[in-house]
Amino acid sequence: MKPIRVELELGGRTLRWETGYLAKQAAGSTLCTINETTAFAAVCTADPRPGIDFFPLSVDYREKTQAAGKFPGGFIKREGRPTNKEILTCRLIDRPVRPMFPKSYNDEVQICAFVVQVDRVNDPDIAAMNASFAALHTADLPFIGPLGAVRVGRVDGRLVMNPDFEQRKVSDLEVIVAGSRDAITMVEGTCAEISEDDFLDVLDFAHDGVRKICGAMDELRRKCGKSFSEWEEPEVSVHPVIADVRGAYRSRLVDALLTDGKFERSAAVKALRAEAMEEFAGDDDDDAEERAMAIKKSWHDFEADVTREMLVKGKRVDGRRTDEVRDIHISAGWQSRLHGSAVFTRGETQALVVCTLGTLKDQQIVDGLDEEYSKKFDFQYNFPPYCVGEVKMMRGTSRREIGHGNLAERSLLPVLPDPMDFPYTIRLISDIMESNGSSSMASVCGGTLAMMDAGVPIKQPVAGIAMGLLRDEKSGKVVVLSDILGSEDHHGDMDFKVSGTGRGITAVQMDIKIKG
Structure with missing residues (x-):
């Protein structure tokens, strides 16, 4: 049985998609290979559960150790719960896909992806994203594709498409961009205080690669020779x-x-x-x-x-102008016995952030598919139910909490002191005390204050804000909102979190609810 293949040369690397050989009972299944790093993804669907009025999409991604010729660590030689890297990759797959289905579509859709092999040169997350998007595009689903994803780095002032691990070590930025031919649907990145103009150049460069990937996926879909049914919006009777x-x-x-x-x-x-x-x-x-x-x-x-x-019409529910930030209150050095602490309050969003310093023995050991390494800086974010006045079971760290902690960590990484000058392990814990929008950015601000209180010689203070966007379908008018509330995030079309110093941007995260 011969698989259907499509190849693309991009950034000096060969991307290859294969379908029609593995998992033929799935709605769609694809292998994506970057040089010799391969990821597999399969998509299945089921009828909607009675009574639901949302799109139940689930994504699972695993980095199985056999892909690197390794055994799982620990006493039990079987993969356990997903690692932070796996959860973050699940989110990278999930977020650009959601807005690309019709609003009325509520069938269950599941994407299962895993790493088949790694060459220890190319990160498998981009391969898994593009395998997942291709599996959706070749399945008979009302997916408004194709989508593509790339990682962009900058080495010696030159932008690099899908940099390898060695290039990423010396790159001063790392931005993952997903999108369609016409628009960008997701951005996730870390930058060494780059300017806004430079960041826009990164997005243009990335989108050029995304367009080429979309073209390859269309070719793969054509080669499949399958007939795809047209989605028809169900008739809804309005009382x-x-x-x-x-x-x-x-x-x-x-x-x-x-x-x-x-x-x-x-x-x-x-x-x-x-x-x-x-x-x-x-x-x-x-x-x-x-x-x-x-x-x-x-x-x-x-x-x-x-x-x-x-x-x-420019009217916000709390009476602010569209470009106005809520009142800010800061309490640094909040408790005397802690190494460093701060309470950062912006409107009805409040973060209690504590900084703890340790020795090199306190570093987090990370053992993944690539070489084992140690983390000298860790940011953990907690979102307890009381911060929004709710009662809820607390059963471990959620994917959202891991994602928000990672965003805050990436926001602060560029301003940390050189380990040779400050040989301590740094742990930041953000407990959200109140939430009404942008708690991750409040955590960034609180993290800066807590480290300063602990005596960490950071290069520059970092602040963060969540921006919103709303596009009126009737008039075409676009409204940009600063420091969005929870309701503005919920009813709006975009959530764009950006953090940085007075010199430039350190991290970004963009999610949208429209097609880009």
């Missing part, structure tokens, strides 16, 4: 009571959304919804239950539409 509720309560919902305080605002909106249900579905007749259910299901969209209309 007439919804229009009545929107007409009667639109102005009052605006007033409720302008209530000061996150919890007070939420209570006002809930009370208004209860009033609407009582007015329009409170009668004891045969249609009352149906009307109540229609109001309940449509209220979220009603609130989202009104919030977006307000933002297009």
Whole structure:
């Protein structure tokens, strides 16, 4: 049985995709090889679970030790729970894929990826991303592809596409970009205080590579010779009571959304919804239950539409201008017995960050597919349920917490002192005390303060902010928001986190909900 193959020369390396040989019972399956590093990905789908109104996408990625000719460490010679690297790669695959499915699509989709072999020169994460995107593109799913992913480095002032491990050691930036032919859908990167203009050059360079990968994936899809069904949006019957509720309560919902305080605002909106249900579905007749259910299901969209209309007009729920940052309060040296501590509060988002210094014996040993190494700096982020006033089981660290901790860690890495000048292991712990948007960036600010309190001679203080974007479909108007709230993140189209010093950018993370 001969596999279907497509090859692409990119950045001095050969990328090869193969399909039609392995896992033929999956909806789509692909191997992606960069030189001699190979990753496999398979996609399967299942009918939607009853009652769900979201897209249940799940991604699993594993770096199996046999890919590097190694045995798993420890007493049990079998891979255990996913490592941080594996979880971060899962997120790199997941985030650009989500906006590329229709909003009404709620079938279960699962992507399973693993590393087949490594040459210890090229990182398998980019191969796994492109294998996953190709598997989706060759499956009979309403995936609005193709997508491609590249890593960009800069060595001696020259941008490098998909740099190898040796090049990454001397690179002053590392940015992973995923996107389609027309737009960028995800950015994740670390930079050594580069300028905004230089960063835009990086994105242009990366997108050029992404376009070439998309072309190769289209060729792979054509070679498959499969027929792909056209996705048709399901017809949704809209109960007439919804229009009545929107007409009667639109102005009052605006007033409720302008209530000061996150919890007070939420209570006002809930009370208004209860009033609407009582007015329009409170009668004891045969249609009352149906009307109540229609109001309940449509209220979220009603609130989202009104919030977006307000933002297009430059009106934010907390009364700020679009470019205004919330009030900031700082308490450095918060506790005397800690090595370093700070409480950073921005509006209703608060991070308690503690810095602990240790010896070289306290370094984190990381044993992956490449050579074992030690981490002298570790940032851990915790998001307990009480920070948003909720009750929830606390069962280990979530993928989101690992991702946010990694972002904060990458934000601060460029300003750490040289290990020869400061031979200590640094551990930062951020516990989120309150959250209403941008808790990861509050952690970055708190981390800077805690290290300064501990006497770490950082090169420059680092601050971070989350920017939002909203594009009005009717008018085409684009609104950019500074220091977004949780509701603005939820109802908006983009979450762009950026951290840096007065000299330049140190880290970025961009996620979108539109097609780029």
